[in-house]
Amino acid sequence: MASYPDPPPSAERICVSHLCVSYHGVVALHDVTLTVKAGIICGLVGTNGAGKSTLFKALMGFVRPSQGEISINGLPLRQALRRQAVAYVPQMESVDWNFPIHVANVVMMGRYGGMNLLRIPGRDDHRAVRESLERVELWPLRHRQIGELSGGQxxxxxxxxxxxxxxSVLLLDEPFAGVDIRTERLMIELFQQFRAEGRTLLISTHDLSHVTGFCDEVVLINKTVLAYGDTSEVFTEENLARTFGGSPAQRLTSPSLAPRPEPGREPWGSER
Amino acid sequence: MEPLSWLLEPLRHDFMVRALLVSALVAGVCGLLSCFMTLKGWALMGDAVSHAVMPGVVIAYALNLPFALGAFVFGVGSVAVIGYIKQTTRIKEDAVIGLVFTGFFALGLTLISKVRSTIDLTHILFGNVLGISGDDIRQTVLISVLVLVLLLLFRRDLILFCFDPTHARSIGLNTGFLHYLLLSVLSLAAVAGLQTVGIILVVAMLVTPGATAYLLTDRFDRMTWIAIGSAVLSSALGIYWSYWMDASTAGCIVLVQTGLFLLSFLFAPRHGLLAQRRR
Structure with missing residues (x-):
């Protein structure tokens, strides 16, 4: 794809220094400092209200920090955003699946930022859409209305x-919520391809099993960065207890694992 | 009566031809906008804005200004007030919308009863497309064309804004601008619609065709064509019907629109009631 990647791999993709964000005098993030390199899958772990979504908003330029700076690909945030460097992948519950739009059009919307004001797609845009859809194996379904797709699609x-x-930076908001095992594997495979291409993925989750599974690095967050680094180093009982307010890590893992449906095997399946 | 004379006889009157043309234009433009309103979930906002423009129209008439200007200021102003009250208090949005637009509407009613002018209250409330004056036609056509051009120019951005505002903003689109653009267009369309069906029923023009079309297709392009088509058809049929029955024009137009919606609600091939029952 044409516009990417700017810096060579191993360069710094995301660089956050001393970031503070507050809403109406209430501190949402305090003194967050963070550097994530190119080609890294980084888990962002914290409870609800710990500031995960505020950090995402800051990285998309939605909130004005009261202090601190963000740069992406070595550029100030504004410039990086203008170059379409940051993509946000929404939680599936926040999407209106009845919207009268088909798959190819949704993907084309990724190109709008770089188009002329009338958003008339050119040859490059069509090629980018086709390549992207082929990558995720949805090209044959490009004319489907989005609500007709399965969860994984x-x-x-x-x-x-x-x-x-x-x-070059993908922000993924709870990407595994309500996803079956098969889809999850497919997505993780894709994530690993993205990593191999030098993209950096920031994945917000409260399901700890994913973090140990495939994240290279982890940020533990509760209003500020509690711990950050290689998954194996950061993921200690002590750090997790700090992140989740002292409750045992075990208990936090189980509820989010429990409701995930496993295809082809119901709890009572074999008895029928 | 013969169908042909049913169609042709009313066309001998200039006022009927004018009414048919003006309301077809207005209905088409409102129909296009109604697609965005339906998808954005702004039906209530449409109701609010259309009522809130009333004091603007009265003041503009009294000061001899174009009524579109007054309507625009009060339409957008009401939404700004709604946003401000919602942000600064704990009152929920539907309550804020309800109290603000009725407040504006009441101001309009009071003004109209005190300000000496040639405005007829019932014309504002229920429209007066059969008696529309040359000056009003010019303004209505101008507004409609302006709305049409804006909607066509920013069509793709507005679709994205309705579908996924977060993404729109993250790739650098000015969502604040798009928000106010859609609101401005809504205020303008409300004034145009006011001429044909009046303040009370204009929200039907801004919602019903979009809702009808939404049940019939899963493509935005087709949705706009169906909405425009059903709106233009309704306005024409409604005017004929009101002519032959000597009934309220606004009432007839909106009744036809509602009838078309009911048909689509029952018989839409995939999203209609019968299709869903069969499944």
């Missing part, structure tokens, strides 16, 4: 949009 459609955008 829906996720892939939005990943394709991020690809078409040519983003």
């Amino acid at each position: 829906r996720k892939r459609a939005f990943l394709a949009r991020a690809l078409a955008q040519g983003a």
Whole structure:
């Protein structure tokens, strides 16, 4: 894809220094400092209200920090955003699946930022959309209305949009919520391909099993960065207890694992 | 009566031809906008804005200004007030919308009863497309064309804004601008619609065709064509019907629109009631 990647691998993709954000005098993030290199999958772990979504908003330029700076690919945030460097992959519950739009159009929306004001797609745009859809194996389904896709296909459609955008930083908001095991494996495979291409993925989750599974690095967050580094180093009982307010890590892992459906095997399946 | 004379006889009157043309234009433009309103979930906002423009129209008439200007200021102003109250208090949005637009509407009613002018209250409330004056036609056409051009120019951005504002903003689109653009267009369309069906029923023009079309297709392009088509058809049929029955024009237009919606609600091939039952 044309516009990407700017810096060579191993360079710094995301650089956050002393970031403070507050809403109406209430501190949401305090003194967050963080550097994530190119080609890294980084888990962002914290409870609800710990500031995960605020950090995402800051990285998309939605909130004005009261202090601190963010740079991406070595550029100030504004410039990086103008170059379409950051893509946000929304939580699936926040999408209106009845919207009268088909898959290819959703992916094309990834290209709008770089188009002329009338958003008339050119040859490059069509090629980028096609390549992205082929990558996630949705090209044959490109004319489907988005609500007609299965759960896994829906996720892939939005990943394709991020690809078409040519983003080097992907922000993924709870990407595994309500996903079956098979889709999850497919997504992780894609994530690993993205990593191999030098993209950096920031994945917000409260499901700890994913973090140990495939994240290279982890940020533990609760209003500020509690711990950050290689997954194996950061993931200690003590750090987790600090992140989740002293409750045992075991208990935090189980509820999010429990409701995930396993295809083809119901709890009572064999008895029928 | 013969169908042909049913169609042709009313066309001998200039006022009927004018009414048919003006309301077809207005209905088409409102129909296009109604797609965005339906998808954005702004039906209530449409109701609010259309009522809130009333004091603007009265003041503009009294000061001899174009009524579109007054309507625009009060339409956008009401939404700004709604946003401000919602942000600064704990009152929920539907309550804020309800109290703000009724407040504006009441101001309009009071003004109209005190300000000496040639405005007829019932014309504002229920429209007066059969008696529309040359000056009003010019303004209505101008507004409609302006709305049409804006909607066509920013069509793709507005679709994205309705579908996924977060993404729109993250790739550098000015969502604040798009928000106010859609609101401005809504205020303008409300004034145009006011001429044909009046303040009370204009929200039907801004919602019903979009809702009808939404049940019939899963493509935005087709949705706009169906909405425009059903709106233009409704306005024409409604005017004929009101002519032959000597009934309220606004009432007839909106009744036809509602009838078309009911048909689509029942018989839409995939999202209609019968299709869903069969499944």
